Structures are given as C-alpha cells and as structure tokens.
Amino acid sequence: MAMNVRTLCLGVLSFKEASGYELKKEIEEGMYSHFIDASFGSIYPALTQMNAEGLLTLRSEEQSGRPDKKVYAITDQGRAVLAKSLAVLPASNKFKSEFLFEMLLQHFVSKEHLDLAIDKHHTDLSEDLAKIAQKQLHQDKSKCDAGSLFVMGYGESVLRAALNYLEAQCPRLKKVKLTAAE
Amino acid sequence: MAMNVRTLCLGVLSFKEASGYELKKEIEEGMYSHFIDASFGSIYPALTQMNAEGLLTLRSEEQSGRPDKKVYAITDQGRAVLAKSLAVLPASNKFKSEFLFEMLLQHFVSKEHLDLAIDKHHTDLSEDLAKIAQKQLHQDKSKCDAGSLFVMGYGESVLRAALNYLEAQCPRLKKVKLTAAE
DNA sequence: TTCGTCATATATCGATTTGTCATATGTAAA
DNA sequence: TTTACATATGACAAATCGATATATGACGAA
Structure with missing residues (x-):
C-alpha cells in the first residue's frame, strides 16, 4: 500500500470534508488514533500539494477573530488516487514500544x-x-x-x-x- | 525516554559488541524486532558520531574480499549515557497498521x-x-x-x-x- | 484584574529517519 | 550461467516529526 500522509488525508477526507486542524484532531482522537499518526508538519504541506494537483478542493470559511478555516474536500480524482493506493497489499504492522x-x-x-x-x-x-x-x-x-x-x-x-x-x-x-x- | 537510534544502538551494544550490519540484523531478527525498527541510513551515522564522542570504541576486523568489518563496543561513558536515556519514563506505544x-x-x-x-x-x-x-x-x-x-x-x-x-x-x-x- | 493556559487555526523549520541506491565480493541454487 | 542472496559500508533525497511562531477568545485562578 502506498501509505503515507497523503493517502491518510485522502482516507479521512473520504468520510467528510475537514480543515488541516480537524484532520489532525480526527487522526489523534478518532478511529485512526489506534493505528496511525501524523503531525501538522506533514499534514499541511500534503494538503496544499494535493489541492494544487486537483485531488482536493479548497473552501475558505470566514471566522471572527481566528484565521480563516481552510476546508478541504476530496474530488473524484482524489478518490481515484486513494483507491489506487489501497489496491496494493498493506505492509506488515509496525509496533514501537x-x-x-x-x-x-x-x-x-x-x-x-x-x-x-x-x-x-x-x-x-x-x-x-x-x-x-x-x-x-x-x-x-x-x-x-x-x-x-x-x-x-x-x-x-x-x-x-x-x-x-x-x-x-x-x-x-x-x-x-x-x-x-x- | 530519550529514545532514538543512538539509544537503540547503545542498548544492543550493551549486550555484545557488533558491527553496523550485525546491529541491523539483531534489530530485525532478535528480541528487538517485535517492538522497534531502524535502517542502515540511521544506524551508520549514529555509530560514527557516537564513536567520535567516546561512547563507543572501534576495532577494525580484516576480512578477505569484503570491506573491513568495523566492530563497535560500548564504553563506560556510553553506558552512562544509556542509563541516563533510560531514566526517563517511556513514551506510549505506537502502532502503525x-x-x-x-x-x-x-x-x-x-x-x-x-x-x-x-x-x-x-x-x-x-x-x-x-x-x-x-x-x-x-x-x-x-x-x-x-x-x-x-x-x-x-x-x-x-x-x-x-x-x-x-x-x-x-x-x-x-x-x-x-x-x-x- | 491580570495571569496562565487551554482550544481554535495555520504554518514554518531544523532535526531525525526512512528508503533507495551504489559499491564490492563470495556462495549457492535454478 | 545468471540470478538471487548474504556480507559489509555508506551516501543521499525524500518523508516525517517535534517544536515553535502567530493570532484570538474563553475560562478559571491568583
């Protein structure tokens, strides 16, 4: 499986659109938390890049006081890339203790x-x-x-x-x- | 725990001296394989660096045909650094699947x-x-x-x-x- | 009331680490 | 015979982490 932060983000976004911050929260606290991890330092560049490549769309949500929330949604092209990544046999579990x-x-x-x-x-x-x-x-x-x-x-x-x-x-x-x- | 490749190498070397190649094998196939991982790209530089810092000693073993085997052994200073690294509470298990x-x-x-x-x-x-x-x-x-x-x-x-x-x-x-x- | 700190939100940057390749050579199987 | 594997070291680009910076609002404590 071509498993990296890109694939991870696409996977999470396949359920619902989200901002980088929300993605991180979802990965930390949601289903994903039990078997994967990712940091802001890898999530934000991945989102920017995938948006530029047309795998995601970007919508800015204005918020009072705070910086605009950048909400990303997956495109059909993004879903295709995700499916392709998943179509490879997954690597073995890795455990760090x-x-x-x-x-x-x-x-x-x-x-x-x-x-x-x-x-x-x-x-x-x-x-x-x-x-x-x-x-x-x-x-x-x-x-x-x-x-x-x-x-x-x-x-x-x-x-x-x-x-x-x-x-x-x-x-x-x-x-x-x-x-x-x- | 100040857990990184350096600490890992010191830990393995605390049992017996070894070359970089042997360390990698031990980490892949020995006890360690069940809960940690490391690549050549991180092991070799760590060994070189720790040798320069006096945490390890280096002995070259001549071999016919192959490059010399560089056998590293831990020093008292190395053992002290290892003990210090271990004296911090370990981080939570990390699981990637x-x-x-x-x-x-x-x-x-x-x-x-x-x-x-x-x-x-x-x-x-x-x-x-x-x-x-x-x-x-x-x-x-x-x-x-x-x-x-x-x-x-x-x-x-x-x-x-x-x-x-x-x-x-x-x-x-x-x-x-x-x-x-x- | 001011102070700390937590939550929201995005982003950068150095340090670490991975994964792949390059370089040699001997052994053993297909 | 040529393909693959084991021994052995190392360089290097790319990916990733972890910490930090920048804002602001809310909430409770000193």
Whole structure:
C-alpha cells in the first residue's frame, strides 16, 4: 500500500470534508488514533500539494477573530488516487514500544523507576481501552459501518491482551485496580 | 525516554559488541524486532558520531574480499549515557497498521482484494508467532534473563489476541489453518 | 484584574529517519 | 550461467516529526 500522509488525508477526507486542524484532531482522537499518526508538519504541506494537483478542493470559511478555516474536500480524482493506493497489499504492522525496550534493558534502571514505567504503561493501556469502550457505546446510535467495528474490536482485543499479560506478570497492579474499583 | 537510534544502538551494544550490519540484523531478527525498527541510513551515522564522542570504541576486523568489518563496543561513558536515556519514563506505544487502515476504508476496495489483505495479515501474524515460539525454545538452553522472557511473553500475548480476533471475524481462515495442519 | 493556559487555526523549520541506491565480493541454487 | 542472496559500508533525497511562531477568545485562578 502506498501509505503515507497523503493517502491518510485522502482516507479521512473520504468520510467528510475537514480543515488541516480537524484532520489532525480526527487522526489523534478518532478511529485512526489506534493505528496511525501524523503531525501538522506533514499534514499541511500534503494538503496544499494535493489541492494544487486537483485531488482536493479548497473552501475558505470566514471566522471572527481566528484565521480563516481552510476546508478541504476530496474530488473524484482524489478518490481515484486513494483507491489506487489501497489496491496494493498493506505492509506488515509496525509496533514501537519504548516500554518493552526499557523492560529488556531493566538491569540498567532502578527497581523504583521500573515500577514507575510499568505503572505508566498500565495506565496508558487502560486509558486506551476506556476510549474504545466509550467509542463503541457512542457508535451504536450513529453509523456503525463494518470497518469501524472491525478496527475497534481489533484494538480492544490487542489492548486487553497486553493489559492481562501485564497484570499477570505484575500482580501488584491488580491491587491498584481493585482499590480503584471500590 | 530519550529514545532514538543512538539509544537503540547503545542498548544492543550493551549486550555484545557488533558491527553496523550485525546491529541491523539483531534489530530485525532478535528480541528487538517485535517492538522497534531502524535502517542502515540511521544506524551508520549514529555509530560514527557516537564513536567520535567516546561512547563507543572501534576495532577494525580484516576480512578477505569484503570491506573491513568495523566492530563497535560500548564504553563506560556510553553506558552512562544509556542509563541516563533510560531514566526517563517511556513514551506510549505506537502502532502503525496499514491493514487496519485498509479495513476501515474497505468500501474502496474489491472483496477479492480485501480477502487477499486479510490472508496476508493472517500469515504475517502466524509467522511472527512462530518466530517467538522458536526463540522461546532456543532461549531455554542459553541465558534466560527476565527482560527477554517478558518481551517474548508480551509479544506472544498480543499477537495471539490479534490472530484469534482475525479468525473469529473471518471464519474462512480457520479452514485454511485446519487444512495446513492435516 | 491580570495571569496562565487551554482550544481554535495555520504554518514554518531544523532535526531525525526512512528508503533507495551504489559499491564490492563470495556462495549457492535454478 | 545468471540470478538471487548474504556480507559489509555508506551516501543521499525524500518523508516525517517535534517544536515553535502567530493570532484570538474563553475560562478559571491568583
């Protein structure tokens, strides 16, 4: 899959038009957040470029005080390019975990620091799971397309597995959980 | 955690000395492969730079035919820098999945292509799991430090969860598995 | 009331990183 | 035999990140 920021933006815009700022928010907080990332520094140039190439149209929305909102919408040509990008087999998943690196090199850090790192990771996983659970509830009412459901289910499975493993390896964490549930 | 290619190289070299090529192989095929990635284009400059800064020592090994092998070893100063980098709480896991992007935008691709993508992902997961299983067997005999065991267990849990979810969502895949097991 | 900071909104820029190519050569299979 | 792969280092363009700059309004705290 020709997967880059361009393809990502086209994909998000295929659901609804949006400004660069809104795209970033959607990628950070929406469905996408579980499996992809992008920064302003790559989004804005990509939008400008694709607009120039005719893959997007641009509409300026005046706003009081703030800079004009530049709302981008995908064109038929853009949809064609997106479809072409998707028509290649996707590359393998890539997973980056500083936590696991730290666990591997644990003989270099104090027990106290390691516990802190484990706690943080536990919190990260829990929060991600909670976010998905919230989305799943929210989604029931509105559109529930197959893709979203699949992605949320995948994320839930994987995160829960990681959380279970972590708690099994560090029984201390379960106490924290029980205390919080009281 | 000040996590970048430098820290990564120092971490790998803290176990044993190695050349740039061997580092890349270790990162691709060893423990590290499950949670990090790095290319030659970033490894070689990092090694050169860290050697100049005194974090590494360099020893040239002559080889017949091939270019000299440049074997790097970590110094006490390097170990100090590594420890300092590790003494910061690790950033959250980052997960990149073209497969999930494709699943989310499935209305843009044909059913045939989607099936191919699912099959590929299934194969990817299975192969990764097999690699870990092999490593777990291999490790029993040699050193079995806590870090390695933790990382392998984590990887196994997460990959198995993904595989189970995939097979539950696409019952077609189970048949393939049974056929292969015959 | 002034101060900090958060949210909205766009954009640039240096630093980092990736991915591809170039350069060698030996081994082994097709 | 010629094609591919493994060893080995490195350069380089392109992509991407992360931090920062620029505005403004809202909201609560000192």
